[in-house]
Amino acid sequence: MSMRETDMTAGPERTARGGTGATDGAGAPGPARARGRRLRSWRAGLRRGGIEVRHLLRNRKEFVSYLSNVVVALMVASFIHDDLPGTHIPAAHLTIAGFAAYLLFQVGLINLPQILVTERDEGTLLRLRATPGGIPAYLVAKSVLIVVMAVGIITVLLGAAALLVNGPLPHSPGGWLTLIWVIALGLLAVVPLGAAIGAVLPNAREALAMIMLPAMALLVTSGAMFPIGRLPVVVQDVASFFPLRWMAQGVRSALLPDAARAVELSGSWQLPTVALVLAGWAVAGFLLAVPLLRRAARRESGSRLTERQGKARMSGALTT
Amino acid sequence: MTGTMTSTPTTAAGSRQSVVSARDVRMSYGSTEVLQGVDLDIHRGEIFALLGPNGAGKTTTVEILEGFRQRSAGEVRVLGKDPAHADDAWRGRIGLVLQSWRDHRRWQVAELLQHFATYYPDPRDPEELLELVGLTHRARHRVDQLSGGQRRRVDVALGIIGRPELLFLDEPTTGFDPEARREFHDLVERLARDEGVTILLTTHDLAEAERLADRIAMLVNGRIRICGTPAELARRAAAQAEVRWTAPDGAPRRERTADPSRLVWELHRETDGPIADLEVRRPTLEDTYLHMVHEHTAGTAGTTDARDAADAGTADDTALVGAGTGEERSA
Numbered sequence: 001m002s003m004r005e006t007d008m009t010a011g012p013e014r015t016a017r018g019g020t021g022a023t024d025g026a027g028a029p030g031p032a033r034a035r036g037r038r039l040r041s042w043r044a045g046l047r048r049g050g051i052e053v054r055h056l057l058r059n060r061k062e063f064v065s066y067l068s069n070v071v072v073a074l075m076v077a078s079f080i081h082d083d084l085p086g087t088h089i090p091a092a093h094l095t096i097a098g099f100a101a102y103l104l105f106q107v108g109l110i111n112l113p114q115i116l117v118t119e120r121d122e123g124t125l126l127r128l129r130a131t132p133g134g135i136p137a138y139l140v141a142k143s144v145l146i147v148v149m150a151v152g153i154i155t156v157l158l159g160a161a162a163l164l165v166n167g168p169l170p171h172s173p174g175g176w177l178t179l180i181w182v183i184a185l186g187l188l189a190v191v192p193l194g195a196a197i198g199a200v201l202p203n204a205r206e207a208l209a210m211i212m213l214p215a216m217a218l219l220v221t222s223g224a225m226f227p228i229g230r231l232p233v234v235v236q237d238v239a240s241f242f243p244l245r246w247m248a249q250g251v252r253s254a255l256l257p258d259a260a261r262a263v264e265l266s267g268s269w270q271l272p273t274v275a276l277v278l279a280g281w282a283v284a285g286f287l288l289a290v291p292l293l294r295r296a297a298r299r300e301s302g303s304r305l306t307e308r309q310g311k312a313r314m315s316g317a318l319t320t
Numbered sequence: 321m322t323g324t325m326t327s328t329p330t331t332a333a334g335s336r337q338s339v340v341s342a343r344d345v346r347m348s349y350g351s352t353e354v355l356q357g358v359d360l361d362i363h364r365g366e367i368f369a370l371l372g373p374n375g376a377g378k379t380t381t382v383e384i385l386e387g388f389r390q391r392s393a394g395e396v397r398v399l400g401k402d403p404a405h406a407d408d409a410w411r412g413r414i415g416l417v418l419q420s421w422r423d424h425r426r427w428q429v430a431e432l433l434q435h436f437a438t439y440y441p442d443p444r445d446p447e448e449l450l451e452l453v454g455l456t457h458r459a460r461h462r463v464d465q466l467s468g469g470q471r472r473r474v475d476v477a478l479g480i481i482g483r484p485e486l487l488f489l490d491e492p493t494t495g496f497d498p499e500a501r502r503e504f505h506d507l508v509e510r511l512a513r514d515e516g517v518t519i520l521l522t523t524h525d526l527a528e529a530e531r532l533a534d535r536i537a538m539l540v541n542g543r544i545r546i547c548g549t550p551a552e553l554a555r556r557a558a559a560q561a562e563v564r565w566t567a568p569d570g571a572p573r574r575e576r577t578a579d580p581s582r583l584v585w586e587l588h589r590e591t592d593g594p595i596a597d598l599e600v601r602r603p604t605l606e607d608t609y610l611h612m613v614h615e616h617t618a619g620t621a622g623t624t625d626a627r628d629a630a631d632a633g634t635a636d637d638t639a640l641v642g643a644g645t646g647e648e649r650s651a
Contacts, residue, residue, distance in 0.1 A: 044438045055426045124423040130416045132408035301388035303379045305420040
């Protein structure tokens with residue numbers, strides 16, 4: 001603050017001193033100022049996250065589109081009346097657990113890339129790049145938004161399912177604990193990956209088309225909707241490579257009674273494998289996302305923005 | 321350095337501080353050399369306009385100065401630092417207003433300013449800022465409910481919220497109606513005169529450059545071809561003054577001359593009476609601009625329009641750039 005005051009009065013001397021300022025920046029005030037800046041951008045990021053959550057809640061259209069996922073899940077579940085083979089557990093419970101996992105997956109791998117691409121094309125990313133501490137604040141804000149979205153959707157889904165279609169909830173504190181760590185690790189597995197995808201996708205409209213199909217394919221093949229054992233072994237193997245299968249299995253282990261293990265491929269919940277696969281995806285996602293996001297932010301400039309907006313206008317994707 | 325650069329205004333330019341200084345900046349994409357040695361000095365507190373046709377390297381130059389693009393060669397100092405290695409502290413001393421910004425549409429204007437104030441160590445007061453850009457009555461509106469001109473003023477407010485020493489304005493009044501443009505110009509002048517903000521303006525609007533800029537540089541084909549005050553630039557136009565009148569037989573006539581006064585005097589002697597529709601057009605910034613573009617892009621594809629216009633001694637030339645800066649006098 002005091003520095004700024006001297007700037008105002010002694011402006012002309014500033015660049016003259018600039019040369020030495022760069023070298024004695026390593027002195028006493030340097031690290032303190034850097035810490036102050038970091039703190040400021042964290043605070044800005046948290047506040048930004050809060051504001052974005054508020055905007056999401058106020059935007060009826062978007063809010064409805066997120067809720068519609070829940071409605072679809074409940075409708076599908078209400079049409080399933082049989083039990084899981086060899087048990088007295090309603091098959092609908094498996095479907096609801098599968099939808100819970102899928103909606104997490106969707107927040108990370110579809111909603112997040114879409115948000116990132118849209119905000120990049122509107123210039124939000126460039127604006128924050130041009131703002132001191134803007135990019136860290138942006139990442140903090142997006143993390144807040146994604147966590148709130150994911151937890152919100154899961155809560156609404158499980159709450160509504162329990163109230164309306166007699167859906168499953170964890171039976172014990174251990175079950176709740178499992179649910180929490182599976183959600184947390186599942187998000188860690190898909191969010192960095194989604195950020196990496198968002199960093200490389202060309203534009204918002206194509207983005208949706210490019211990720212929607214593989215996501216749907218995984219939804220069907222990952223055992224989220226019906227027991228994975230009914231699928232050919234090759235499909236099982238492919239699906240087992242991706243995180244959704246393991247997220248769904250983890251959520252099932254939290255929501256379904258142990259008798260439901262009979263339907264699992266190995267006859268057990270395989271929680272250590274769930275943790276390992278999801279952690280692996282989390283690490284891989286971070287390794288991909290950090291350089292890709294850095295590259296995306298570095299490449300942003302006014303002319304790139306104009307260029308992309310021109311292209312978007314040509315294809316009619318942008319309305320301004 | 322292009323000889324024209326050194327003859328900057330007669331004021332003690334040497335003793336004034338350089339906020340931006342560029343020496344022999346080059347930029348190549350593959351084998352195309354977009355910038356072929358740009359030299360630039362912008363002094364503290366001045367409004368500096370960078371003009372040039374599309375594709376001349378204007379955007380590349382500005383983005384190198386903004387730290388968004390790596391140059392191929394040359395020396396650049398912006399606020400004493402190399403923008404290629406800029407840190408957050410440096411970013412905080414720069415403000416940007418880009419024409420392509422459509423961000424934060426859902427945010428309320430006041431909310432947006434308050435939020436961006438939190439990134440800076442000593443921000444302006446958001447309410448005073450709203451007052452300054454004339455948006456107090458729109459404080460509670462969402463950004464996407466604003467008109468184009470109001471939206472751009474939000475961008476200006478965000479650009480100066482951290483009290484930058486240097487502000488980049490990228491074609492800021494594109495799409496403005498005349499009133500919005502006038503208000504915007506007043507705001508920019510106030511920032512420079514009252515608050516000592518150095519401003520680098522890129523624009524296609526020559527009237528805007530002439531009205532706002534202390535100095536103007538023209539970038540054509542990857543080099544600064546001429547640089548000086550608007551008056552100097554207009555004077556240095558190779559284009560001559562044009563005299564128009566209607567001959568006694570009713571035919572419209574026009575002639576180019578370095579000495580319009582002598583031509584008019586001769587005309588008066590010849591006709592021995594008033595001359596119908598007499599008009600003297602002095603060389604304008606527009607003439608200089610078109611002349612520069614013509615001279616330095618001859619033979620380059622895509623610039624034929626400008627060349628035709630610069631040649632215009634015979635054709636219908638006037639409305640080409642639409643700047644309407646012609647100094648007209650009728651008898």
